[in-house]
Amino acid sequence: MKRFVLTALAAVALAGPAFAAGEDHKPKFGGVVVETKAGDFELVAKPEQVTIHVSDHGKAMKLTSATGKVTVFNGTESKEAPIALVGDKLEAKGPFKIAAGTKVLAEVSVNGKPAVAARFTLK
Template sequence: MKRTLTSLLLAALIAPAMAAGEDHKPKHGGIVVETKAGDLELVAKPEQIHIYVGDHGKPLKLTSATGKVTVYSGADMKEAPLALAGDKLEAKGPFKIAAGTKVLAEVSVNGKPAVAARFTLK
């Protein structure tokens, strides 16, 4: 009986946590990092970089957002401003994008202080 009660209590505690669990899977084919501003998903292409902002796996409505990205590819480094573009932030290239490229994104969303996120492309 004691073991059954313990199992029921654990199940009652774990089930809501799993149901409310955070979904950090990429929604746009990129790489996701969790920050204080929310989940940031980086989608990097040679001509542009997109940063999507989410709140525990759900899209976050962006009313204002700014920032910059710094792309490190081997010995090369390039900075570009991020601007609000619909439901995401966007930086225009060209960028050297390859496996191992590192991207530092500094983002301020909806009036919150800027946060930084580091990404490594695979």
């Protein structure tokens, strides 16, 4: 029994890094990445615009439709804006108050999939 448990644990330990190696959740545009059921969302926040790049395991996802909104929380203030599909990314127009610690909630439906919520904290 001990041998089986040790073998199973070793198999899990060895399989973990191999599985993780295929995943790429690093920011490609200088933003913050969150994994969702609809894909990986990378949020790049600027005072005039919030941009969300959508990818699938590090590869840009072809977007055909998108709906939703972003809400930017800064202290007790919040600002909500609709999201629009612009080329290969999602955009919401500001003005927004952007600083380290600002929180952003994106509620988005892409390519006809049910809406997902992604929560970001800016660095």
